[in-house]
Amino acid sequence: MSRCWKLGDNVSTDEILPFQYMVLTDPAELGRHILGNVKPGFAERLTRGDILVGGLNFGYGSSREHAPLALKGAGIGAVVARSFARIFFRNCINIGLPAIACPSAADGVSEGDSVEIDLRSGEIWNTARNAKYSFVPFPRFIMEYVENGGLINTLNKRNSNPA
């Protein structure tokens, strides 16, 4: 069961992880500064396993992987949005953070709702509202990244067990 935090449309990576923390690389340290310039104090309210629910084009702008890394470091379990900006989406799956495009959940979930996500079946259960939202499950290779905790683990696994 995961608690949801709602954010709006076009939330940029500039907002998710402000410039002054881009000299950091440790995920946990980065995680303390999420939305630091626009919603001070937000990071302190997060608990492990929480879900961010955004609107359109989540992760707009800069390619900084520090943004999804900060979310992962803060223990965010997944990001759900109506849609994702291209590079942000790639960055998420490359570090093993599920980025789920699910318009019905983006619309139906309210802040504070509890949800359960099944990546394989492509379903999000909103236990607070007894509602189910469906999404198209990841293709196999992306699922592999997410299940292995990212691209690098996947490469290493493939190299040690060549098909």
Place this chain on the structure above:
Amino acid sequence: MCPTRAVNILSSKCGERDARPGDIVDAPVDRAMIHDNNAALVIENFGRIAGASVWSPDRTVFFIDHHSPSTSVKAVKHHSLMRRFARDNGITRLFDCGWGISHVVMIEEGLAAPGEIVAGTDSHTTGEGASGAFATGIGATEMAAVLAAGRVWLKVPETVKISLNGALPPGVYARDVMTAVLGRLGPEGANYRSVEFQGSAADAMSLDDRIVCCVMSMEMGAKNAVFVSAPDEDAEYERVEEFDVSSMTPMAALPGLPTNAVPLSEIADGGVKIDQAFIGSCSGGLLGDIETAARILEGKRVADGVRLIVIPATRRIYNESLKRGYIGILHDAGAVIGSPACGGCGGHDAGILAEGEVCVANSPRNMEGRMGAGGVVYLANSAAVAISALTGHITGEERRDAR
């Protein structure tokens, strides 16, 4: 129907006879560009790949342009890491402090040739498309894998054609054209798409103008952007947007998103007081931008209480500006001249805003907090930024003598 330029490049590079939009291809990378904002993560992740070695030191290009010269103890540690990694792995192309902004230097140095695939750890890598390359931004972990294998998976994109026709009126710049384009298409208007600029006004654009258009295409989500002159037949576009540039006027973007486009005249009524004017970045530090600023500021003085920051995008542009006297003019007008780098646009080094401050800039972005928590950024063309620096509030070129 012929394929679009993006489909063509990906098909021929991937050895696929007829790749289609939506196909996933394993694309060979001709140039991998890595800059100091992301290099530490790239190198860290590269180190985690078992048995990895750099696939091609010759095709790998490092830039120190975001925190340049070093801005903090942490930043300089990343720079040292980059220099050491480059040395240890035989990477000779490390463009150190002062060379300037990756996207522009890549073109100046012939490192983004037509038809090549360029992957960079920067969203504005779309800018390298101005030379005809398929250039796209990726993240740090993915770049680590590119360094090891020289390949990246890409979904063959649909293409949005931006048709630009007519002649630009005096006082209207490529930047205004792009603000109008962004205003119509919105921040997601070209997400995952390739952008192709065509038409008589596109053909007439200089390389600098093309860099502005290709860089700014990122702000509507583009995967890559290119200019295609006079194709034999129309390609398979997902969407075509026509613009008559001859009816365009100077534009601005209100704080929040570069796509918040309004005619500059709507805000140039003296109502927006500024604290800082910024001329620089991959979309605003080109020779034409410095020239425009110098033309406007010659013999004049920046308004009291306004900081004007001018940062030529590259050493070559700085040098040419120096030779032509622009740097002296700007210096005498009260500008702070920065060494070629890109950090100022995103608050990484020079020109951070205080809470409540207002900046007018010709850089690509103005998201909340981008140049400092609580500071706001309006985007406009170089002339408007320079004139605003003189008047102390956002002002258009037609009002330049109203001071």
